[in-house]
Amino acid sequence: MAPLDGLRVLDLTMWRPGPYTTQLLAQLGADVIKVEPPGGEPMRMFRGHFDLLNRHKRSLALDLKSADGRARCRELAAGAEVFVEGFRPGVAERLGVGYEALREANPGLVYCSISGYGAEGPLSDVPGHDVNYRAYAAALPDDAVSPAADELPLADMAAATMAAFAITAACLKARAGGGGDRIDLGMADVLAHWVGTVPRAAARSASGPVPGYGVYRTKDGQKITLGVVSEERLWAATCRALDLDGLAGVPFAERLGRVAELDAAVAAAVARLTRDEAVGRLGAAGAPVAPILTRAEMLELDHFRARGVWEGGPVRTVAHPPLPRGEVAELDEHRGQTWRRLTE
Numbered sequence: 001m002a003p004l005d006g007l008r009v010l011d012l013t014m015w016r017p018g019p020y021t022t023q024l025l026a027q028l029g030a031d032v033i034k035v036e037p038p039g040g041e042p043m044r045m046f047r048g049h050f051d052l053l054n055r056h057k058r059s060l061a062l063d064l065k066s067a068d069g070r071a072r073c074r075e076l077a078a079g080a081e082v083f084v085e086g087f088r089p090g091v092a093e094r095l096g097v098g099y100e101a102l103r104e105a106n107p108g109l110v111y112c113s114i115s116g117y118g119a120e121g122p123l124s125d126v127p128g129h130d131v132n133y134r135a136y137a138a139a140l141p142d143d144a145v146s147p148a149a150d151e152l153p154l155a156d157m158a159a160a161t162m163a164a165f166a167i168t169a170a171c172l173k174a175r176a177g178g179g180g181d182r183i184d185l186g187m188a189d190v191l192a193h194w195v196g197t198v199p200r201a202a203a204r205s206a207s208g209p210v211p212g213y214g215v216y217r218t219k220d221g222q223k224i225t226l227g228v229v230s231e232e233r234l235w236a237a238t239c240r241a242l243d244l245d246g247l248a249g250v251p252f253a254e255r256l257g258r259v260a261e262l263d264a265a266v267a268a269a270v271a272r273l274t275r276d277e278a279v280g281r282l283g284a285a286g287a288p289v290a291p292i293l294t295r296a297e298m299l300e301l302d303h304f305r306a307r308g309v310w311e312g313g314p315v316r317t318v319a320h321p322p323l324p325r326g327e328v329a330e331l332d333e334h335r336g337q338t339w340r341r342l343t344e
Helices: 017-027 047-053 067-078 099-105 130-136 155-177 189-198 232-243 252-256 259-270 275-285 295-300 301-304
Strands: 008-011 032-038 055-061 082-085 110-115 181-186 215-216 223-227 289-291
Touching: 008 017, 008 189, 017 032, 017 047, 017 055, 017 082, 017 155, 017 252, 032 067, 055 189, 067 099, 082 155, 082 252, 110 155, 130 155, 130 189, 130 301, 155 181, 155 189, 181 215, 215 252, 215 259, 223 275, 232 275, 252 259, 295 301
Parallel strands: 008 032, 008 082, 032 055, 082 110, 110 181
Antiparallel strands: 215 223, 223 289
């Protein structure tokens, strides 16, 4: 049995944050019923995106603007442990599937609302998408440019992961007799909280925060990253690999006072090597190095393949592994079905 076998999740979300939330739960065994509008979720038009976020779920098409559709949704919610919606604040209530309405029939329900700025607050009614939430949360750099189509939607993925964590925590409490709960999760909130945990630098420079920490260009026009912080052994390993032996013994306190000078020496040494040469030499010396990969290169990387990231997701467990990569339901494929029995 997977860790979340028997957890019944009713999913009314679309696009990315909600579907990724429920897929994380589904890969750990949760029984997820995805409710789609007539004609299907719009993201089905982009199957390359849709299929990656909707495995291990069943699909029902319901018109929540009809009395029959609302009644069927409430019937399923009465037997669910988790209800996830991603409507604009107030829409679920207008459709008759808000928290208070569903809680009457199911006091133990964990009800999770995922929205851009949360259900309450001065920005709650403002529309937006990932780039907007990152902007309000100070999660875009000063020199930010318009994102590319394949750029990682940071707010979406961060919120989805946080939602899955919050849902699991609330379910533990509910199953222990603590009753259900309402989770009001704003995507901008998650990023703002993350940004708030990182003190802002007093000054900016072309170098990283300490020598040997940052992005460095190589001779062939590629880039690598180095991650030296205070560790003397990592600084020494980096210097030895780059033929900077005379700098290997500089202690951390002194390095902090010579950031620009020492980082420029590291950058110049890296620039004399190709990306593969730099990664090879630094890696062999035990330095914290990583190449900046393209998406295609990342997908081919033996490390992620060996760890089964594409099959079982980002979570690895020993006793109860996540489900392997599964099928994606066609629209309304599971009409008439209800929650599975735990022994199924």
